[in-house]
Amino acid sequence: MSFWRVAHAVLRKDLSAEWRRKEVLTSIVMFGLLTVVTFVFAFDPSRHAREDVVPGCLWTAYLFAGMLGLSRSAAKDSQDGGMQALLVSPADRGAIYLGKLLSHAIFMVVGEVIVLLFAVLWFDLGSRQLTPAFFAFIVLGTLGFVAVGTVFAAVSQKTRLKEVMLPLLLLPVLSPIVMAAVEGTALVMSPEGPRGMKSWLQILVAFDIVFTTLGFLVYGYVLEE
Amino acid sequence: MPSKFWWVFAAYVIVWLGIFGYLGSLLGRARTLEREVQRLKDETARR
Amino acid sequence: MTSVDRFLLALSAAGMVALLYLIFMVVPNEKTMGFVQRIFYFHVPLAWVSFLAFAITCWEGIRYLATRDHDHDRVAAASAEVGLLCVSLVLITGPIWARPVWGIWWTWDLRLTTTLVLWLIFLGYAILRRSIPEADRRAVLSSVVGICGFAAVPLVYLANRVKATQHPAPVVGGGQGSGLAGIMLFTLMFGFAVFTLLFVMLLRARTAVARLEDAVEEITMQPSGPEVGHA
Numbered sequence: 001m002s003f004w005r006v007a008h009a010v011l012r013k014d015l016s017a018e019w020r021r022k023e024v025l026t027s028i029v030m031f032g033l034l035t036v037v038t039f040v041f042a043f044d045p046s047r048h049a050r051e052d053v054v055p056g057c058l059w060t061a062y063l064f065a066g067m068l069g070l071s072r073s074a075a076k077d078s079q080d081g082g083m084q085a086l087l088v089s090p091a092d093r094g095a096i097y098l099g100k101l102l103s104h105a106i107f108m109v110v111g112e113v114i115v116l117l118f119a120v121l122w123f124d125l126g127s128r129q130l131t132p133a134f135f136a137f138i139v140l141g142t143l144g145f146v147a148v149g150t151v152f153a154a155v156s157q158k159t160r161l162k163e164v165m166l167p168l169l170l171l172p173v174l175s176p177i178v179m180a181a182v183e184g185t186a187l188v189m190s191p192e193g194p195r196g197m198k199s200w201l202q203i204l205v206a207f208d209i210v211f212t213t214l215g216f217l218v219y220g221y222v223l224e225e
Numbered sequence: 226m227p228s229k230f231w232w233v234f235a236a237y238v239i240v241w242l243g244i245f246g247y248l249g250s251l252l253g254r255a256r257t258l259e260r261e262v263q264r265l266k267d268e269t270a271r272r
Numbered sequence: 273m274t275s276v277d278r279f280l281l282a283l284s285a286a287g288m289v290a291l292l293y294l295i296f297m298v299v300p301n302e303k304t305m306g307f308v309q310r311i312f313y314f315h316v317p318l319a320w321v322s323f324l325a326f327a328i329t330c331w332e333g334i335r336y337l338a339t340r341d342h343d344h345d346r347v348a349a350a351s352a353e354v355g356l357l358c359v360s361l362v363l364i365t366g367p368i369w370a371r372p373v374w375g376i377w378w379t380w381d382l383r384l385t386t387t388l389v390l391w392l393i394f395l396g397y398a399i400l401r402r403s404i405p406e407a408d409r410r411a412v413l414s415s416v417v418g419i420c421g422f423a424a425v426p427l428v429y430l431a432n433r434v435k436a437t438q439h440p441a442p443v444v445g446g447g448q449g450s451g452l453a454g455i456m457l458f459t460l461m462f463g464f465a466v467f468t469l470l471f472v473m474l475l476r477a478r479t480a481v482a483r484l485e486d487a488v489e490e491i492t493m494q495p496s497g498p499e500v501g502h503a
Contacts, residue, residue: 148420155413159403168399169417172392173424176431183435199434207427214423218416221337225412229308229372236311236368240318243361244470247354251477258484265491 006091010099013082014073018107023076024069028111032065033118045123054123055185059141059178061115066108066145067170071163073104074153083223093220097150101215104146112138129189133197137188140204141181147211148173154222180204277480280473287466294459302456311369313459317467319362319387323425325355325471326394330422333415342486345411348418350478352397354471359391382432389428393421407486 001009018024039057077083086096116138119125149170156165184200295313302309332348335341366384367377378384397417404410 151416151420155400155417158409158413159400160405161399161403165400165403168396169421172389172396173421175389176424176427179431179435183438196438203427203431203434206430210423210427211420214420218337218419221412222416225409228306232308232368232372233310236365237314239364239368240314240361243357244474247357248474248477251474251481254481255477255484258481258488262484262487262491265488269491269494 001089001091003092003095006086006095007099007102010086010096011102014100014103015106017076018103024072024107025111027072028065028069028107029114031068032061032111032115035061035064036115036119036122040122050123050125050129051186051189051191054119054125054129054189055182058116058119058185059182062108062112062142063145063171063174063178065111065115066142066149067166069107069111070104070146070149070153071156071166073100073107074157075163077154078157087223093223094216096223097216097219100150100219101146101212104150105142108142108146109139112142131188131194133188133194134185136201137181137184137204140201140208141177144177144204144207144211145174147208147215151215151219151222154219158222158225176203176207180207277473277476280469280476284466284469284473287462287469291459291463291466294455294462299455299459305373308369308372311365313463314467315362315365315369316460317463318358318365319383320464321467321471322355322358322362322387322390324468325351325358325475326390326418326422326425328475329355329394329397329418333418336411336415342407342411343483345415346482346486347475347479348415349401350475350482352394352418354474354478356391356394356398357474358471359387359394362387363391382429382436385432386425386429390425393424397421 036057039053039060043053043057045053045057120130149166152169152173153166156163156169159165161168180200180203184197184204187194187197187200291313295310299310299313301307302312328351329348332344332351336344336348366387370379371377397414400417401410401414404413
């Protein structure tokens with residue numbers, strides 16, 4: 001099978017399985033919403049400026065919900081035989097990574113948009129906040145998250161601690177993403193305008209390039225183990 | 226005695242204890258393991 | 273202990289004595305921070321050594337994946353363990369220095385935060401190693417995590433630097449390297465040399481232990497081998 005056919009097959013398998021059961025997406029959305037609500041209980045948003053609370057709240061929700069989704073997806077891979085069959089074949093490991101990366105990114109973005117819809121109502125966000133730059137931060141941050149997350153979720157699944165291992169490995173490595181996404185989104189939303197946003201976008205792009213390349217190179221070693 | 230002597234003292238003691246304690250434990254472990262390897266080899270040879 | 277190890281031990285012990293002489297007998301007090309600034313000559317070399325240690329973990333991880341020679345994995349694991357010890361000492365000595373000078377134990381500045389994240393990354397690496405019993409699997413997975421963890425360090429630093437330039441700098445975070453000259457600079461460089469030597473010695477000792485552990489396991493795993501007992 002050619003590179004693109006493998007990537008496409010992996011993506012389609014994940015999406016159709018998800019379409020039937022909706023396990024990953026349900027856990028992302030539910031956990032994301034609950035994190036936002038918990039955040040509101042912990043930090044009363046009426047007492048803070050919106051740009052001080054909303055970016056941190058959204059990204060905390062995205063991260064933790066995303067980790068839950070990644071764990072679910074990796075657990076499913078290790079249980080069903082589809083991945084094993086693919087590994088016996090000489091299919092390109094980079095293509096498998098690309099397929100998984102895309103399916104995780106799609107789950108994440110769909111979940112993020114649903115959580116965002118609630119956040120728009122709850123925090124009264126409008127076109128002033130939801131600029132193209134806002135979505136650029138979501139897309140680039142999510143790409144970085146799944147680039148490392150796809151690899152580390154597969155790693156964690158093969159340890160004794162399973163899904164408990166994932167946040168221990170992932171959160172420190174993701175700290176540049178968290179800082180860049182939260183600070184950048186805060187700049188977008190701030191009344192003074194998005195000055196200084198460019199350096200955060202650069203960090204996100206650099207992170208995405210470094211970790212998609214690394215993931216592409218190392219994912220095969222993890223799968224075969 | 227210079228002011229804040231004890232802060233510096235504490236920092237140096239902690240670093241020394243950390244490094245040389247670790248080194249000592251490594252050397253101890255190496256010695257135990259060497260004996261263990263020797264014992265196992267002897268036992269295998271006797272069979 | 274081989275003769276090389278003995279030589280390294282003697283050399284680094286002598287170097288340590290000379291370094292202590294330089295720090296407490298030769299170097300003058302730093303103007304604004306006074307006597308307590310002498311922690312600097314241990315603190316900064318330790319930070320350098322931990323960075324070096326994790327670079328080695330990353331490099332040996334790459335080599336393991338390329339060759340599947342377990343000795344690379346042993347060196348990677350040993351280096352990460354020694355590095356973890358050194359970052360821990362950096363994170364302990366830092367606050368001991370900060371408290372009398374700045375009046376606080378901790379501040380979220382560029383170097384402190386980066387060091388903390390480095391510590392967390394390799395704490396995760398250590399926990400990962402402990403939670404995989406199979407040797408081959410442990411070697412592959414920890415190589416992958418070691419490589420990714422080390423690749424994140426420059427990005428963590430950059431992100432913190434952008435943050436530092438956008439937020440008002442903390443009053444306490446004055447630059448350290450500026451205006452360091454003469455005997456102070458020499459002492460610092462000498463500290464780098466001594467701690468690098470010390471690191472090499474610890475790395476060799478830790479790797480030797482790992483080799484012996486694997487040797488014991490190999491003998492006891494043989495079908496005709498003896499039962500595991502106590503020496």
